[in-house]
Amino acid sequence: MKILITGASGFVGSQLVKLLSPQHRLTLLTRSPGSAAAKLGAAHRYLADLDNLANLDSFDAVINLAGEPIAGKRWSSVQKEAICQSRWQITNKISALIKASQNPPSTFVSASAVGFYGRQGEQHINEDFNLSQESKSEFTHKVCSQWEKAALNAVSDSTRVCIVRIGLVLGAHGGALAKMLPAFKLGLGGPIANGKQGMSWIHQTDLIRLIEFMLNNKQCSGIYNGCAPAPVSNKVFTHAMGTALKRPTCIPAPAFGLRLALGEMSTLLIDGQYVVPQKALADGFEFSYATIDDAFSEIFKS
Template sequence: MNILITGASGFVGSQLVKQLSPHHQLTLLTRSPENSAVKLGAAHHYLASLDSLANLDSFDAVINLAGEPIAGKRWSSDQKEAICQSRWQITHKISALINASDNPPHTFISASAVGFYGRQGEQYIDEEFKLTKESQGEFTHKVCAQWEQEAQYAVSDATRVCIVRIGLVLGAHGGALAKMLPAFKLGLGGPIASGQQGMSWIHQTDLIRLIEFMLNNEYCSGIYNGCAPTPVSNKAFTHAMGRALKRPACIPAPAFGLKLALGEMSTLLIDGQYTVPQKALADGFEFSYANIEDAFTEIFK
């Protein structure tokens, strides 16, 4: 297949490129094509913008992973706007290009996040979960809801759309773990706030496999929770990580300190969801790392 990938130089995107490149022709949209060519290889075609494209007739599939890191900076008004527009605008553009195509891509896979569900306490949530008005008012929901709507505009008889609400992606060389590891290796890790908030996680290998599964199976469409079938509490997560690293993980991070340090962005750490991938399981996807202990064992081997 000839596949267009946005956000190709990111933590997930770079792994996806490595997995797909032996079997497919890839066009990669990145902010810095020259730097990305050094990182990802010169064999791919690179784009700095979609503006040069009038349609997507030449592509069989599009995988959209682009977006300003949601935890990269404190959530000022400007940063919130950057988080939103970096997702909404490119997804809107892709849908418009698909709709302008005479021979559109047969598959459009677009990222979203479990933040769509907002804070939901300790109940388990699948793709059919109905949100309250309170949850719909949260920033993370607003970001994801519009992001997903922009992707859904591409749905037609010729193009199927899969939206992946991604959880915490676990890998040793990027993402959230890269930021957590230094403290844990020093024995300074521990639960955050109450420690009871849900952490919907997925091993990096399973996320890449899930995206490839959607790409290769034409019956896949609609909303998928991109997380392992066994979400855990923050307390269980930190203890499992400590055991895998053979380090203590008992120093708590109080909620008030995080709120002072991070402002509204602290909700990403203090609140959470117990999200399950019912749609992926129903469609026949099998997770290689279904529990947190196995995931950490592989990552820290």
């Protein structure tokens, strides 16, 4: 297939490129084509933007992973706008180009996040969960809701759209673990707040396999939770990580300190959700790393 991928040089995107490149012809949208080519290889076509494209007739599929890191900076009003627009604008543009195509891509896979669900306590949530008005008022829901609507605008008889609400992506060389590892390796890790908040996670390999599964299976469409089938509490997650690293995890991070240090962004750590991938399992996807112990055993095996 001829596939357009946005966010290709990111933590997830770069691994997806490696998985897909042996069998497919890839065009990669990235803000820095030169550095991306040095990282991902010169065999691919690189674009700095979509402005010179009138349609997407030349592509069989699109995978949209672009977006400003949601935990990269404190959530000032300027940063919130950057988080939103970096997702909404590119997704609206892709949908518009698909709709302008005479022979549009047959598949559009677009990222979202479990933040769509907002704070949900300890109940387990699948794709059919009905949100309260309180949940819909949260910033993470607003970001994801508009992001998903923009992608779903591309749905037609010719184009199926899959939305992946991605959880915490676990891998040894990037993502959230890269920020957590230094403290844990020094024995300074510990539960956050009361440790009861849900952590909906997925091993990096399973996420890119799930995206490939959606590309290859025409029955896939609509909303999918991109999480492993066994979400855990922050306390369980912390203990499992400490066990895998053979380090103690007894230094807690109090909620008030995180709120002072991070402001509104602290909700990403203090609050959470227990999200399950009901639809992926129903469609026949099999997770290679279904438990947190399995995931950490593979990640820290060396």
